[in-house]
Amino acid sequence: MGKKSSTKLPQALFSGFAGSVVLTLLHENARRIAPEVAPRMDVLGMRALRKMLNTAEAPQPDHDTLFNVTMAGDILVNGLYYSFVGKGKKAWGRGALLGLAAGVGGVVLPGPLGLGKAPSNRTPQTKLMTVAWYLVGGLAAAGASRLWSKARK
Template sequence: MNKVHNYLAGLGGAIALNVLHESLKKKDSDMPRVDLLGEEALQKTLQHFGTRIDDKKNLYTATLAGDIISNTMFYGMIGNGDRDYLFTRAIAYGLAAGVGAVTLPKQLGLDEGPVAQTNKTKALTVGYYLTGALVTAGLLKLLSKSSK
């Protein structure tokens, strides 16, 4: 598939993931807070270089931008390979990202609570990443039809 299409679709998946997260994050206390995990990860990375972001709005914006860029690149890889397995790859990538988001924070020295507080939080976290991957696959399917 076309690399431009891969990244456009990946951007669509990343945006879908973030719209879903931002829309639901304050609905109840069990909702995933991927934003808080990202902010902690960014601050710890910056501290390694002797700096930090003190303004909460700037921290949120930088984290959101990094999240969209990294998820665009990750989801963009779904388009690599045989088109017959596009949705299979999307499911595998989405599950891998979601399970990674739930299981890796503790191993990386981050607070896992925002994404793994309860079984509901864990399931929703995985579901969000799966949704982004499936949106990416759907967009890739549409883009491949439009280029024929």
Template sequence: MKIIKNIIGGLAGAIALNILHETVKQFDHDAPRVDLVGEEALNKGLEAIGTEPLEGNSLYAATLAGDILSNAFYYSLIGAGKKKYLILRGLGYGAAAGVGALKLTKPMGLSDAPATRTEKTQALTVAYYTLGG
């Protein structure tokens, strides 16, 4: 039963993260565009296995689905441990994911500009993932 609760909690965090991201990017030019990093990663992966890259709505939908699933899995790990430290673990996992979004893109061969464009963009990137956690 705990595994199901963890998955539901992880999914809730991933959905909250994506709703926030999709909403703020409509109104704020400095908002992180981690979705663009995801699209680049997905298409590079498809090209690496000899598949045609996606475009338009197909690329957007596949990236959004992959983002929600991967973040839900990651955030579900927060529940694996003592309940006493759940909030601290959530903050730590979330902040770690945000810092990872800033620091791991370039070493992975991806553009970091959508997450590191300005200091505000960087702060929002970490804040979004922390909120998800």
């Protein structure tokens, strides 16, 4: 395995998790500052986890455990998702597209998935913030990827 291919996975994971952490910080700070309009992706995540546990007939955790597991899962899943940003000059475009796709999905999919619409869809501002923050996460992943590339030169 050459040097070029051996750095792809660490760079992808670093940039993906950087985007995920930025996204999570945005969500968590906004829900504390403006709870009436901020997207509540944590609520959607907890509902999804409860639904999966119910389907598996597994015991339900208490609220604090559920929240912590959801946050860890969000960071993991979003980090892996944003790791597809990749590297190179096209990382910015991929980051923007991945972020926009995730944001639109965050607004459109919860209702059909049976998770409720209100957490990401209750006001026009909530919808806009949902899309914008996932976009910021994608761009943060692209920026982290570019920083990695520059540091490696």
